[in-house]
Amino acid sequence: MKRVAVLGGGPAGSVAAARLAEAGLDTILLDEKLAWEKPCGGGITWKAYSQYPFLIDNDAPRKVIRRTLLTETRAGTATLELTEPLLIYARKDLNGMLLERAARMGARIEKERALSLERRNGGWRVRTRCGAIEADYLIVATGARNSLREVGTQYTARDSMCALGYYVPVEQNHVEIQFFPGFEGYIWVFPRCGHLSAGICGKNQASAAMRQRLEDWMDERGISRRDAVFYGHMIPALERPSWRSNRVSGEGWAAVGDAAGLVDPVTGEGIYYAVRSGDLAAQTLLDEAHAPSAKHAVYRSLLHQDFIEDLAFAAGLAKRFFLQQVLMSSVPGRMIEFMRRSPSMTAIVQDLFAGTQNYLALKSRLLNSLNGTMLEAVMGAILSRRVVKEGEA
Ligand SMILES: Cc1cc2nc3c(=O)[nH]c(=O)nc-3n(C[C@H](O)[C@H](O)[C@H](O)COP(=O)(O)OP(=O)(O)OC[C@H]3O[C@@H](n4cnc5c(N)ncnc54)[C@H](O)[C@@H]3O)c2cc1C
Known part of the structure; x- marks a missing residue:
């Protein structure tokens, strides 16, 4: 294999590109925005940063959170003193740090949008606004709104949560999670350096009603929206049957992170699965024990052994939990x-x-x-x- 094109430079793409380039493969990463404030809480669990220490051993600003308040309308509040703290980054800082790391390892990073794909002589031609690049293999890391229809998860309307919220210029040092009876989702407040991300995610809900619910809650809590910035996005939340038919790879390509639907359907945690799948995809490409034509099946099976079985089980649990x-x-x-x-x-x-x-x-x-x-x-x-x-x- 001579050249790998990584499409998308969020956590999944950057981690895959870093590992491939570090091993000496000609690696080019395209991202239409490079480091940006992707709508997100930005929370990184102990599981993620203990397995991937570069998520904590870096200079990017982040909050280290040791206290979480969990509230349900009727049951009241329980305080959780976290024995394993949660790290919270602004996504622009996190993405910037991971892209710089990939560049340091030798990946070529370009601010470009992949517009379309064409299969050519066993490889790929990726069309961009400035022309085209040729590659032998594709890592598809274009996130939940992947527009390259022939690769990655084929989402149905039931396979995602709607998420929206505000970046509020207020300092706070604890996380808050609010549940509501009969509501399949939750409100969160995740403090970052200099602001907090207050948002709501929910399944099968109209976004206007969710926004109203969030705003009413913020008003009750006295969290002002003055100078706050609104955001909205989708969170993959695959239904149980969708995990079985999920299109995570094919001949000559592997999808990673949100482009492959790899998010915890209960909590919405996706950064760990983006990093882990980026790492596993790179590992598969670098492993010379497998023929190029077998790599997509090897990657799929690695994902299943590693975490897909657990997330598919969680998909059944989510509805019962909420x-x-x-x-x-x-x-x-x-x-x-x-x-x-x-x-x-x-x-x-x-x-x-x-x-x-x-x-x-x-x-x-x-x-x-x-x-x-x-x-x-x-x-x-x-x-x-x-x-x-x-x-x-
Ligand atoms: C509101 C919200 C809150 C969340 N909170 C958390 C949280 O606290 N903790 C957590 O673990 N997870 C959270 N998640 C999930 C998390 O944000 C994602 O799972 C994670 O960002 C996935 O990483 P990724 O690299 O797969 O995709 P992304 O981070 O979406 O990156 C995709 C990249 O691809 C680029 N791109 C897209 N299309 C193209 C193209 N055609 N050509 C070139 N570039 C392209 C984009 O510019 C982007 O940089 C949250 C999600 C939402 C929506």
Whole structure:
């Protein structure tokens, strides 16, 4: 393989390009904007920065968050003192740092939009505004709004959450998460250096109603929108059946990050999966044990072993978590009540925040740690598939 073109320079593309260029491959990365304030909370979990230390060992400004307030309308608030802090970056800073790192490793970075793709002599011709580039392999890292229709996830209307919010010029040092009964989503406040990102994400909701809900909540909390900047975007949130048919790779290409739908469907965490998939795609290309024609299948199988099975399971869980009633209360409401009473429950939520508790193992941990209490029955019910049938999830 002589040249790889990486299309998109968010976390997924930059990490893939850095690893390929570091190994000596001719790597060109195209991004239409380069470092920009991509709508995002910017939160990076302990799982992400402990596995990829360059996410913490750098000079980019970020907040280190040790306290989170979790609130549900009826249940009130529980405070979580994070044993493994959350890092929060403005995305322009994070993307800039990762692009610089890729350039340092030897990747050629160009501010260009990939307009269309053409398969040629076993390779690719990528058309841009200034002409075209030729490449032997493509890493597709163009994010959730990928316009290159022949590669990457084919989203249906049910496979994403709508997300919108405000960057507010206010300093704060703790995260806030607000749940509402019967609402499939949540409000967040993520403090960054010099401002905070206050937003709402939800599935199957009209964006105007979500914006109103967020603004009412901000008014109640006294968070002024004066000088605040509005943003909106989509968060991939694949339904369970969509994970099975998800188009993550094909002959001569691999999609990474949001372009492959690789986001936690419960929390919306995507930066870790962008970085991880960028790394795995590069690893597959560099591994000479596999013929070029087999690489797309190898990459797909690596993703499944690594995290797709867990995220596909989580897709079924998401609806039950947000919408199911347990003993006349919402699941987040019960979770908050139990956190106030049970150190075991708090420890589990800690690990969910740190990203170290996978969903497939959650049920057995809940049953083991909460044995003999009413929680056992309640949490068992949440994790069973009784209420929402597979096809509906
Ligand atoms: C409101 C919101 C809040 C979020 N909060 C969090 C959070 O706190 N923590 C977390 O982990 N995740 C969060 N996410 C998810 C996270 O933002 C994404 O999962 C992550 O950015 C995915 O990285 P990526 O590199 O795959 O894509 P992106 O970051 O979207 O990067 C794609 C890049 O491709 C470029 N591009 C697109 N098309 C082309 C083209 N044709 N040619 C050239 N360049 C192109 C774009 O300019 C962009 O730079 C949030 C998402 C949203 C919408």
